[in-house]
Amino acid sequence: MKVFNTSQIRQCDQYTVENDEISSIELMEKAALACFEWIKSQFSANYTYYVFCGKGNNGGDGLAIARLLLEENYKVETFVIQSSSNFSTDAQINFDKYPDSVSFLENDDFEIQQENKKIVIIDALFGTGLNKPLEGNTQKIIQKLNHIKGKKISIDIPSGLFSDSLPSEDQTIFKADVTLSFQFYKRAFLHVESAQYAGKIFILDIGLNSKFIQDEETNNYIISSKSVSDNFKPRDPFSHKGNYGKVALIGGSYGKIGSISLSTRAALKIGAGIVFTIAPNCGYSILQTLAPEAMFISGGDEKLITEIKISTEKTTIGIGPGLGKEKLTKVALEELLKSIQTPAVLDADALNIISENKSMLNLIPKNSIITPHPVEFARLFGDSKDSLEQCELAREMAKKYNIIIVLKGHRTAVLTPEGKCYYNITGNAGMAKGGSGDILTGMITGLLAQGYSPQIAAQLGVYIHGKAGDYAAKKYSQEAMTAQDIIHRLPEVFLNIKK
């Protein structure tokens, strides 16, 4: 699913009005109707709705929503911000059509009866037309709204937030519980510094022109459930284990055998045919017990990996979880990287070793997948001022080193050597725990071994990992779920992809 910037969304709007049988006012009505239907499905008529509108098209949406609510006998109070600018053409039409009186706000002295707890505040003050951070009365109005208790819904985007950039710390922005956005994810919804204002995001299809959407180019995408199903390869009834690849997960050190055992189990559970684990000897009994389906290969020493004895020709390597950074381990990693010709997966301490020996970056085989979290990424490639800047740096590094970077975070992003960014929107805060990353490494390595291209293995891996995490949270709660629970929920994910 494509992510467009504000100017592309505006062009798409315009293209739709010029090429489809729909006028801009009809498009606004369609957008308002979609919001109204969503609101109706979630809230009863017992709520009082306070609708705050600006004078642009976002305000026009708000006025139309308020009218639709009134027409179905919901209790509605509508406010319009008084400003020197005129209503946009379509907002004026909706203002004229509004069947009740509205209150014009010159400052923040409006009242909302809070003893009646059932209130919904609808923010239709500013949308994608915001041209600078809010100040003066508009700023005060939003600050006051942010202190009022009630359900808060932003239309299209929280007022005060820009679609394509991140806010400064002192920027005033409406804090929504829910954002009902039209047709597309906005980049601001995909970065933690701005997404926190949007709450839960629902994308409402308002039928914008599909040819424009198909033809218009972008470098940013959402990994959709459809693209996952389209890329998924069901197992062939006539196949044998050799058809599903050979994996070697390499990692673990004394006290950190758990991490490589999680990777091993994830690789098995995601469908890899044959799985080896290369770990220090202290891991032997643990691994043979926790993952009896996998074979153990000694890493050469009791407590750390000092040698990696595996033919890399037909084996897909995933290396890093719990590996440690001992000098002998570093040498073993270096030797391994020099010997691999095919894409591998590098995580955790494998990346930390490379960040302490930057020349090793050039040893990473072409089209390999690295899976750093933001701190590991910064160690490898330097600091960034925020997550958007880090994402752009990752895009450059993916191109420069010809690798796929899975930048883990609130919304994990997969950056490709062609400069594309694929955001993952599955997953939840229950996954922000030790072990989640080890599992992701196992999953991506297991998918790569099964013949998925590195880019697709990375995309499927992050999507499936997040989705399994969502099933785990549903069953065990975000608080109580552990990384192992993510592995246990993989069956639900596969059964659903197949549906």
Ligand SMILES: NC(=O)C1=CN([C@@H]2O[C@H](COP(=O)(O)OP(=O)(O)OC[C@H]3O[C@@H](n4cnc5c(N)ncnc54)[C@H](O)[C@@H]3O)[C@@H](O)[C@H]2O)[C@@H](O)CC1
């Ligand atoms: N994308 C789409 O397909 C559709 C978009 N629509 C709506 O149109 C919106 C965009 O509308 P507009 O381009 O009219 O813009 P907005 O409604 O976001 O804002 C423009 C208005 O806000 C004022 N303004 C901008 N920045 C300000 C600031 N910092 N302080 C004070 N005033 C400021 C402008 O003077 C203007 O009056 C979208 O967000 C969406 O809600 C819908 O009507 C239907 C279809």
Ligand SMILES: [K+]
């Ligand atoms: K808004």
